[in-house]
Every structure is written in C-alpha cells, then in structure tokens.
Amino acid sequence: MMENKTTVINISNVSDTQLEQISKKNLLSLNLQEMKAVQAYFIKIRRNPTDIELETIAQTWSEHCKHKTLTASVTYTEIDGKKKTVKNYDNLIKETVFKVTKDLNKKWCVSVFKDNAGVIEFNDKYGIAFKVETHNHPSALEPYGGAGTGIGGVIRDILGVGLGSKPVMNTDIFCFGPIDYPHKNISGNVLHPRRIMKGVVSGVRDYGNRMGIPTTNGAVLFDEGYVFNPLVYCGTAGIIPKNKAFKKVSPGEVVLAVGGRTGRDGIHGATFSSIELDKDTEVSAVQIGNPIVEKKILDTILQARDKNLYTAITDCGAGGFSSAVGELGSECGVRVYLEKAPLKYAGLKPWEIWLSEAQERMVLSVPKNKLKELIKLFESENVEATVLGEFTNTGRLECYYKGTKICDLSMEFMHEGVPKRHLDATWIYKSVKPKAVVKSAGKDYAQTLNNLLAMPNVCSKEWIIRQYDHEVQGQTVIKPLQGKNAGPGDACVIWPRISIEAEYPKTDIKDKYRGFAVSCGINPNFGKIDAYAMAAGAIDEAVRNLVATGAGLEKTALLDNFCWGSPNKNEQLAGLIRASQACYDIAKVYETPFISGKDSLYNEYIDEKGKSKSIPMTLLISAMAIMNDVRKAVTMDLKYSGNSIYVLGSTKQELGGSQYSVLNKTNDYTVPGLDPQKAKKLYIALNNAMNKSLVAACHDCSEGGLAVSCAEMCFAGGIGMEIALNKVPAETKSLTAAEKNIILLFSESNSRFVVEIKKGKEKEFEKALKGNIFARIGSVTFGKNLIVKGVENQVIIDEETDNLKDAWQSTLKGL
C-alpha cells in the first residue's frame, strides 16, 4: 500500500454482510445498525467515505467514547419464584447514576459528567477535580507500558479538566489472576498473572513517581476470572481554582497541539477496548509512555493557565486528535492540516496521524493574540507546541492533508448520529438459603483467622505501597500505611495547603486546616452472587472508609467505574442494570452524588479451552469527602492500653461472597444486605463523636469480618485487645454456638466499625451514638495478644499480634 495516501471506501451500494465485513476488517467495532446509519449518511451526501472519515466515526461512536450500552433503552425483567416484574428504562445511566446527582442537586457540585473529570467545591475559591480511568486491555498485553500509560492518561484528564487542574494525589486499584496460577494453563501471548502484576506495579510506579504525584490510596484483588483480562484502574485528584473550572472555544481561535510527538503507537485503542482478547491479540494497540514529557506539560500548562493564555484544553486520550479536536470543536466546527503534526518518524498515513493515541499530548484553543506568548512559554521549558488548524463556525469537522480535503463531516452527525440501542435482560433470583457454616471449616478459629489474614485479598499490600511515593508534595496527612507496623488505612487524607499557598501566596487562608479524604469500595465476590448487592456494598464500603477516617457525609462525592463482560450476554447485562439501580438507590439515601465515571465493557477472553468467558462483574466506587479540619482525622492503629473497644452496626448471617466462604469453598449465597437509612444515621453519629475527639482509633469491617479488623488494629498499633463475642450486636437466631462464633468473627455484613474510645470518654461516646446499634465489646490490653471469647464465654482465640502480623505480611513479601 502506498504511504501517506487516503483511500475511498465503497459503502453506498454494498450488502449488509459486506457492511459487517468492512467494520470487522478495519477494526471499526461498529454493528450492522450503526454501519447502516453511516451508509445512509453518505448516500444522502452522495459520496463514499474516505478511510479517515470512517475511522473518525468509528472512534467517535465507540463504546469507549459514546457509552452505547449504558445510554441504551432497556427492558429489564426480574423473576423471583413465580413473581415476575418488568421495568423499562429510556436511558439506563441517565435514570440511575446521573439521576442521583440531578435529584440531589447539591450546590457544591461544580462540574459533573461533562468534562474530563468531575469537580466539587473545596472552599470558596477552589475546587477538587477527580477522575478514575481503566486501562485493562493494554495492561493484559504489555503490563508495564499499558499500566504506565493508564496513569499517564488519567493525569492528563485532570490537566485537561476545565482550564487545567494541578494533580495532588493518585489512586490505583488492580485486579489480577492468582499469583500461583498454574503455568500450564497459559499459552500464546498471554502472560502469567505474576508477570502481569509485576509489570503493572512497576509501570504505575515509574510513571506516577516521576510525575511527582503521591499515590495515597488503592486496592489489589486476585481472582481466577482476571487471569486473561486483568483490571487496572488509575485515578487522580487535582486542585483547581473555581474560576478556571470551565472552558469555552470560540471560532477563529487556533488549534494548538502541545507535548509529545505523534507515532504509530496506540492506534485503534478506543475500538480495541471493545474487542475480545485471545491468546494471539497483537500489542500494537498499546501506547508508549514518557512521564518526563508529561511532567514538562504539567509545569508549563499551569503557568499558561494562570496567565490566561488559552480558552480551552483537553487531552488526547482514546481516539487521539480525532477525539480531542473533535470534542473541542463540536459546538462550532474545526479545520486541521494534518501534515503539520510533529511526528516521531515519517511514514504515517493521514488517518493514522489523526487516530494515533501516542501519549503526552494536549490540545488547546488559543486566541490568536495570545499565541506568541504561549509558544514562547512552552519553548522556555523545552515543550513542543504546534499549530494544527483553527476553530470555525461551519459546524463541520474538516481535515486537510497537503492541500487535499480528506475529511468533511457534519458535527451534528458525528455527535448525534449514532443509533440508539434497545436492550433486554432478565434476572432470575438464586436461592439464598444459608448453608451450614461450620461443617466445612472446623472450629480452629485462630487458625482460620491466620489463614484469612494471609489470603491474597486480605493480606498486606506493603510491597506495592512502598514502591509508590505517597509523601511527595508533603500533603499526605493520613497515609496508606498506619501505625507502628504499617497497618492498612481505610482512607487517605490530603491537606492541599502547600499547593494553594505556594501557588497563590496571597490567598486568604481562613480555612487553613481544610483537606479532603479519598477511599474506595470494591468486592467482585459479592457480584458473583448479585450485582445489586455488590454495588450497594461497594458504595457502603467506600463511604464507611471515609467515615472511619473522620470525614462526614455532607460533602462526599462518588465515582463509578464499571468493568464488565459483554453486555450481549444476558447475565452480564442484567447485572449491569441491577448494579446501576443500586447506585441510584443507595447514593440517593447517603446524599452522595456521582460526579464522574467510566465503563469498560467487553472484558471478555477466550480461555485455555477455547471458551468465551467474562471477567467477574466488577464495580469500583471511589469516594471523596471534603474535611473541614484534617486535625480531626482518625487512624486505625490501636493507641493506648486501657481504652475501650466498641463495635458499631449489626452482624448478620451473611457469609455469601465472604473471604471465609472463599477460603472454605462453601458456595453460600447469603450476600450482605444493606439498610442505607440505618447506616447513614450511624455514620452521622460516628462523625459527630470524631469531631468531639472521642475516638482514638477506628477501622471498618470488610473482607474477613470483625476478626480481621480487630487483628489489623492490634498489629498496626503493636498492642493487644480482648473482646467478647457475646456482646456483639447480632442477628443470629436458631444457630449453634459454633455457628454463631463463625458468623460473628467472619461475616462481612455492611456498615460496621470497630472503634477505640479514649478512657473516660465512654459515656460521652455512648450518648453521641444513642439510637444506633452498637456495644462495648472489650478493651485495649496491656499485653500483646488478641484475645477473643466466644458466645459461651470461653477463650476461642488467643494469638500474639506479632504472629498475626507475620501471617498478614507473608503472602506478598519478597516478590
């Protein structure tokens, strides 16, 4: 094929089968209905599309950019025994996740769901922008590069929100296959989970650390369902002056490309993200990152922003220039000259220049009279900036290459022309009869606790956390590792005082101690039973992690990241609908609006037996709360001998999806339920107690239940605790003593905390918690053991905290 040549593709007089073939051959990922809409458009304008036009439409209409599944109309049928109910949604996401935000209508939401990130108010002058992205398929094929460019991409989202935001923290959540997965089950281009993990961890490390942004929050999960398709979630939060939170392009302004050069890396990333992986998938779709180039952009962009040298900015992510330029020009029109784009090397076809997802590139809209000063500023720090074209008032997307017009599409067709989908799904309830819990496990509670602490989803992630600089910028006041022995914190707290004062020294800092907390909630094991319970649990976990750290609910915002299998499969789609509905139901009660989100569907793979499989449905909820006073923050390590231990919330027979049931393979379907009204009341009461400085330590109960939480608090603080299970508020009727012990220790019921109350403050604390379910269950001892008395008041666990710590730290040590 000739280089640098644009070809015309005949679609106007071809059959449906041929249309489908064209889509498949060119990796367009458009279905027949969409191809026919494209065909109709070109028949109407009496010509055939060029390759660049077809590619541009495919990118703009990709699942990645247009979210065709979540915006589809849906008929959802639920079958519970003989009862059948049908619910119709006109637009799934608009009637669930977006609706929470609309219904709650919080004044402190500055910019939601329309920019590269959501922005909420920090104080009267500043906002906080927050975004979490996924980079799953690239990380499966080339873990180091894929994960590095994942974090690089989300940082650019923050740089490209409004007129640019300064990143102040990163969060990373990874899902891998088991690190001891048998090598013989892996073939072709598929990498072993251990290798993927090492590559991903170091890819994020080398990019994030070089950007000078602290990584202060995260989670790592392991499951066989992620062997062929790992998940890599990368998130960034940034601080932005409120008067810089919006962009506005005007016709006549210049299109300026800033940063890295364009190469052939990362072509078809947006459409590739919707394709099933198999053992032979090629790696050419993965981008190549260079953090120092991006750091230079960060340094200069913020200077340019504060000098008002441009009117709009966005990053080149999926779809490259085609998306970035197309989005900025969508309201007015834009004309670009592709031969002007600086290239890494010669030989790219025009459509490749247009579609390349080469990294570290931003596109700006610049008034002509500011151009000279802006380019000078970029040059002063060795950042390349090139004029590509100009914004117009034609309402058209026009691309030229060396004098020839090769793309001319109406913006309206591009952005509104995608046919709306209709989807149907049916959900059938599984029997939720609880299993006999003890039979399979035996009664060695201490051994079970040790085993649980060593489980991959529970064990210490210190090996990873320490490789990430969580202190850079000097604003991490609550850190990911807490106490003398690096216990697992529930949330981090950032105090962006230096960012504000260093850049805006004249700022009046009346709210000097204001900060924000960030946490996450994720539990795919619940989703294997019911995606509704998983979504409810994830929201609860993220919110209770914030509350455990001292944040209130008043200014708490959420992000949703759906990683799912193919929505063409009934079970996957039904789960997606149920999870979306749960997002609405729970967040509405908590009054925690969603401000941004992302879905990554089609996480499918062909397994070793040639069978098509979906990953476990995985919803990540990230939560962020503004804290008026970071000095009220609480960590999870036990503090002083003699203090009292309380448990808050009720423990129920809900071992379904628990680490206990994974460990013992019990196939229990009693997945934890959630009463959001009760939980909210408890969270407000606990927050009040924390604001009165009554709480010395607090830890939520999640994977592994109450026993794991208590053990973690003990070894983090390096002191012992004695508790009595017969004091724990519980709903465990008609069970044997042994069964009760198991449930009280290991059930993962939602909305629970273990708290340490300062000696002498018990009465005041109980008063603050009045009307909620809670009980004093023991105290911090002067010894070094975790002592648990069972329901019959006999000692059932008496373990040295150092041994528990060793069990917890052994799994990932020395990798």
Add this chain to the structure above:
Amino acid sequence: MKSKVIVLRTAGTNCDKETGYAFKTAGAQTVDLVHINRLFKKEVKLSDYNIMAIPGGFSFGDDISAGKVFANKLIYQLSGELKKFVDSGKLIIGICNGFQVLVKTGLLDIDNEQSQTLSFNDSAKFECRWVNLKISNFKSQISNQQTTNIWTKNLPEIIQLPVAHAEGKFITRDESITDELEENGRIMFQYCDEEGDLADYPYNPNGAQENIAGICDKTGRVLGMMPHPERYIMKYQHAAWTAKELDETGSGFHIFKNAVDYIKNNL
C-alpha cells in the same frame, strides 16, 4: 543579610514547590523557583541569591544514572558561577535527587576525583518510608568543637523524616573516604533505630555505607541528604501524629530555619 533562595527546576523536578514553601515558612525573604534554562540564558543570575536548593525529583527521568544529566548541565554551563557561589560563603542544599546531583557535580568530593556516589537500593526497588536519623555530630555540636553544625542546630539527637528513592545507597570509592568524612565531621545524618543505634534494613532503607543519609562539604555549607526535610515542616505531616504528642513544627523546619538564620548572621 536577607536570605534569597533560588530553588532550581528542570524537566522532572518534583519537590520544588514544597522546598520553596519550607524556606518561605522558615522566614526566607525571597524564594524563587527558577528553571535552569533561565540561568543558562542569563535571564537570572545565580549571584543574586545566597541560598541554592536542588530539590527532589527525577531530573531528565534519571535515565542515565540519577542526577547525572542535571549535574553535567551545571558543570558545563555554570561551573564558574557555582564555585564563586560556594567560595563567597553562601549555602547549597541538595535533597534526594538534589543530593544525587551534588555528588555528581563534585561539590561534595574529598579530592579531584568523584569520591562517593548514590547507588541502587539494596532492595533493588523504589521505597517510600519514614526513617529515624541520628544527627552524627550532635555531641560535638554541644561541646561546640565543630563548625559543621550550620544545618543541624537546635535539632534533637534523633529525628524522623521520610525517604522516597530507588537510588539512595551512599557508597564511597574506598574506605579511607568514609574515614576522612567521619574525621572531618562531614557525616551529617545516619539512619538508625528508635534508640539511635545504627541498624540494618528497614532502618537503613537502602543499605548505605555506615548508614550515611547525608553529608556536607569541607566548609559545612554544602549539604546533601537523601531524606526529605521539606516533607516534615508541620506536625500533621508526620506519620504518627495521630498516635503521639509532637511539636507543632517538624524537624525538617529547623534545617531550613538554620540556613535562613545563618545567612542573616554571617553574610
């Protein structure tokens, strides 16, 4: 004299803002964060300042060896001015990547050959953790026999600061260099346990020879250190502020304050 601080920036510099903030908080009159291109183009003059800081980061990606490219740029484009800066009694601090730059400029050398370097951590990976540091010439400071206490005045014998690096293992050309550093009171900080005894990993986070975390030049005015004093200026930056009583100002603050005071009293 009024203290005027220049914090050098280049591609990959990370800790310039917090380092500048630390000097500001410590009372410096002027703090400018300046890209080195501006010094090379003579838009800014080094001689207008009396404290120079090279902050942490990954200058030029640390793609060759940490700090090497930055050091070469200083040597080849600025060496005369740099020498004049030191000779006129002014102060230089290099933190983390800045320390890596300083050892590679020769400013901390014993003789005319590079006498020490910062190599890969024994753990072979980047590590971020809080460490205990012993002020090495603490006793001699009290008896006032040494002049190399410019930076560590008013600090207790053991302090805590965070480290965050992959190439922080201090090693010397041969043992005689370490002896010479010690004899001349040039070892400033050493990694230690809670009691102040030199201890192994993880107390010594990188395997540094003699647990050395920071050294100064023969004048005592040029300091290089791997731990980050700018990350512990205020109580709430400490890893254990929720668990124990701490001063409102962090240990790192005093290092910057000492520099500002020195300029005030001596220049």
